[in-house]
Amino acid sequence: MSPSRIGDYNDSDGPRSNRTSGALRDSPSPTSSNRSNHFGKMNTSLVQSKFLSHPEDLGIVAVGFSGGQGKAGVDGGPAALIESGLLDQIRDELGYNMYGHDAVHTYKDFVPAHDPPFRNMKNPRAVSAVTRRIAEQVHSHAKEGRLVLTLGGDHSIAIGTIAGTAKAVRERLGREMAVIWVDAHADINTPETSGSGNIHGMPVSFLTGLAREDNEDYFGWLEDEHRISVRKLVYIGLRDVDAGEKRILRENGIKAFSMYDIDKHGIGRVMEMALAHIGSDTPIHLSFDVDALDPMWAPSTGTPVRGGLTLREGDYICECVHETGSLVAVDLVEVNPSLATNELQAQETVRAGCSIVRCALGESLL
Numbered sequence: 281m282s283p284s285r286i287g288d289y290n291d292s293d294g295p296r297s298n299r300t301s302g303a304l305r306d307s308p309s310p311t312s313s314n315r316s317n318h319f320g321k322m323n324t325s326l327v328q329s330k331f332l333s334h335p336e337d338l339g340i341v342a343v344g345f346s347g348g349q350g351k352a353g354v355d356g357g358p359a360a361l362i363e364s365g366l367l368d369q370i371r372d373e374l375g376y377n378m379y380g381h382d383a384v385h386t387y388k389d390f391v392p393a394h395d396p397p398f399r400n401m402k403n404p405r406a407v408s409a410v411t412r413r414i415a416e417q418v419h420s421h422a423k424e425g426r427l428v429l430t431l432g433g434d435h436s437i438a439i440g441t442i443a444g445t446a447k448a449v450r451e452r453l454g455r456e457m458a459v460i461w462v463d464a465h466a467d468i469n470t471p472e473t474s475g476s477g478n479i480h481g482m483p484v485s486f487l488t489g490l491a492r493e494d495n496e497d498y499f500g501w502l503e504d505e506h507r508i509s510v511r512k513l514v515y516i517g518l519r520d521v522d523a524g525e526k527r528i529l530r531e532n533g534i535k536a537f538s539m540y541d542i543d544k545h546g547i548g549r550v551m552e553m554a555l556a557h558i559g560s561d562t563p564i565h566l567s568f569d570v571d572a573l574d575p576m577w578a579p580s581t582g583t584p585v586r587g588g589l590t591l592r593e594g595d596y597i598c599e600c601v602h603e604t605g606s607l608v609a610v611d612l613v614e615v616n617p618s619l620a621t622n623e624l625q626a627q628e629t630v631r632a633g634c635s636i637v638r639c640a641l642g643e644s645l646l
């Protein structure tokens with residue numbers, strides 16, 4: 281591996297921040313604490329975590345990578361989220377100790393000069409090498425019992441985030457974890473069913489083992505310890521699913537709540553059903569594609585689809601998942617500030633992304 285990995289961080293320099301001194305110790309119970317911020321008194325109750333040994337510690341991986349799809353600019357997502365104040369909010373309002381937050385990784389040294397399509401996949405070596413590195417980064421946080429937040433980047437990076445968390449959860453707890461995938465798309469194409477060849481439409485097929493490859497330069501580094509079961513996967517927000525993907529979902533009996541289901545039952549009932557499917561004894565990795573939100577709330581993304589979640593529905597999903605106490609990792613992906621037709625659109629998308637992350641990390645009003 282190259283000695284000069286641009287942007288790679290030195291994990292030894294965290295944490296920079298501390299929970300507002302004594303806030304945790306002075307709180308009436310270990311499950312909640314009262315802190316005030318510049319909005320006045322705010323009670324942020326972080327739920328008792330069932331699976332983290334250090335739930336107040338947050339490992340952050342900011343991934344400036346766009347090779348899983350063809351549009352430039354999604355690699356600028358993490359910087360835009362951070363510049364808008366996301367990390368300050370996480371530290372000052374939610375009170376996490378942050379690790380790994382001082383770099384946006386670009387993975388330049390992991391991207392080969394020559395990277396022709398392989399089995400119909402575009403940039404396959406780059407995406408394989410970068411996600412392999414992301415898996416190590418996420419794993420290094422997760423194995424310490426920290427909650428892990430990854431900021432993308434396109435959704436191909438979830439190959440790394442979920443592989444890293446799944447491995448750490450097996451090692452630490454001897455358990456399989458569940459994944460809640462919130463997205464307009466199922467991202468479960470195999471290389472052969474994909475019409476686009478974009479790997480951000482394929483991560484779930486590699487993570488579940490529905491797509492396999494022996495060559496380690498093309499995701500052959502994925503082992504059983506990195507994988508998740510199709511039985512522990514739940515989708516929310518689907519509305520643009522390819523024909524081949526529908527077949528895969530059907531044939532594997534994968535639990536999916538589309539926008540139809542949300543209209544029919546309401547988001548409250550859908551979350552009850554989604555969490556009941558997972559069960560209360562299973563660690564959860566939440567992978568949130570900002571395009572799950574309606575373009576009214578998140579227009580600045582690579583593959584927007586109308587008829588999506590309201591911002592409140594998106595926030596509610598995250599609040600419910602946080603409330604389970606089972607959350608071990610969160611991804612927020614596909615924020616692409618450069619696709620906006622005006623500055624306000626970019627800002628709105630970033631603002632929605634920040635809201636989603638804060639809710640997943642335990643922001644609540646009461």
Ligand SMILES: NC(=[NH2+])NCCC[C@H](N)C(=O)O
Nearest residue numbers: 435465469476478480481583
């Ligand atoms: N992460 C995403 N935004 N994925 C969009 C995927 C779109 C389409 N299903 C494809 O395979 O190319």
Ligand SMILES: [Mn+2]
Nearest residue numbers: 464465569571
């Ligand atoms: Mn999507």
Ligand SMILES: [Mn+2]
Nearest residue numbers: 435463467569
């Ligand atoms: Mn996606």
